Amino acid sequence: MESTEPESYWFGWALTLIKMGKRVMRKDWNGKDMFIFLVPDSTFKVNRPPLLGIYPEGTEINYHAHIDMKTADGMVVPWLASQTDILAEDWVEYKEGD
Numbered sequence: 001m002e003s004t005e006p007e008s009y010w011f012g013w014a015l016t017l018i019k020m021g022k023r024v025m026r027k028d029w030n031g032k033d034m035f036i037f038l039v040p041d042s043t044f045k046v047n048r049p050p051l052l053g054i055y056p057e058g059t060e061i062n063y064h065a066h067i068d069m070k071t072a073d074g075m076v077v078p079w080l081a082s083q084t085d086i087l088a089e090d091w092v093e094y095k096e097g098d
Contacts, residue, residue: 007092011081014091018067023094026085031072035094036079041065 007027014024014036023035046052046059055061069079 008090009092010089011086011091017093023070024091025094026088027090027092033074033097034070034072036067036069039066039068 017024018036018038021038023037025035042063044061044063046055046057046061051061067079067081068076070076
């Protein structure tokens with residue numbers, strides 16, 4: 001019997017997955033091994049720039065949850081969805097080696 005499950009999904013589905021700790025990507029992204037993921041809330045003590053220039057050393061900072069992207073060259077950068085990303089229906093769960 002053939003699967004009736006779609007091959008890709010809309011952004012709301014992708015957002016639900018990242019909130020569950022999964023990694024997701026767009027099928028049409030150019031780079032290999034690119035995906036987005038949730039960085040959860042955290043607390044840390046300031047010990048290096050640039051925050052060291054804003055807060056005294058040792059100040060406890062509450063870091064808000066946000067979405068980062070692992071890029072094709074292995075870097076991790078903050079990620080913001082474009083209107084194209086939000087309206088796209090080609091979101092898939094990232095699997096190692098995608």
